[in-house]
Amino acid sequence: xxxxxxxxRGTGKSTVGKIVAARLGRTLVSTxxxxxxxxxxxxxxxxAQHGWEYFRDxxxxxxxxxxxxxxxxxxxxGGAILRAENVERLKHHGSVFWLTASVDTxxxxxxxxxxxxxxxxTKSFVDEVQDVLRDRTPKYEAAADHVISTDGRSVVQIxxxxxxxx
Numbered sequence: 467x468x469x470x471x472x473x474x475r476g477t478g479k480s481t482v483g484k485i486v487a488a489r490l491g492r493t494l495v496s497t498x499x500x501x502x503x504x505x506x507x508x509x510x511x512x513x514a515q516h517g518w519e520y521f522r523d524x525x526x527x528x529x530x531x532x533x534x535x536x537x538x539x540x541x542x543x544g545g546a547i548l549r550a551e552n553v554e555r556l557k558h559h560g561s562v563f564w565l566t567a568s569v570d571t572x573x574x575x576x577x578x579x580x581x582x583x584x585x586x587x588t589k590s591f592v593d594e595v596q597d598v599l600r601d602r603t604p605k606y607e608a609a610a611d612h613v614i615s616t617d618g619r620s621v622v623q624i625x626x627x628x629x630x631x632x
Contacts (some may be wrong), residue, residue, distance in 0.1 A: 469632065471541050476571070490539065494540075495573065497525060497546060509521070553609045567606075569599065
């Protein structure tokens with residue numbers, strides 16, 4: 467069975483995924499890193515040149531390919547849950563953990579990150595985070611087998627909780 471981490475940007479998926487994978491002796495796979503490898507460009511360049519729909523198509527291909535794997539820790543991009551087929555594929559051989567964080571926590575963690583292109587293109591960063599979280603929360607809830615808040619917790623504490631729930 468795979469361990470699948472979902473959640474908005476900055477909730478700790480990548481960092482926690484490294485710890486979980488190391489403790490379980492498993493391979494960590496980032497869907498975003500796989501997309502970058504396949505496209506030969508960073509995410510901002512992919513989105514600027516081809517748009518979000520193209521990026522989501524690549525993401526769906528990666529989710530399909532990873533869903534056949536066994537014993538992986540999969541760190542998904544924040545929008546992987548936007549397509550039902552991605553969720554179905556990832557849940558097929560995986561236990562899905564939704565890592566949550568407040569808008570304030572997310573802002574502190576990723577406020578200066580230039581490798582994350584705008585999801586809306588027109589709103590302030592705070593407004594974008596609030597609006598996107600509002601839209602995506604029902605999808606995260608529907609996809610999750612487990613929900614773990616990351617606010618005020620260390621990555622080790624979060625990893626420990628994931629491992630305890632497995």
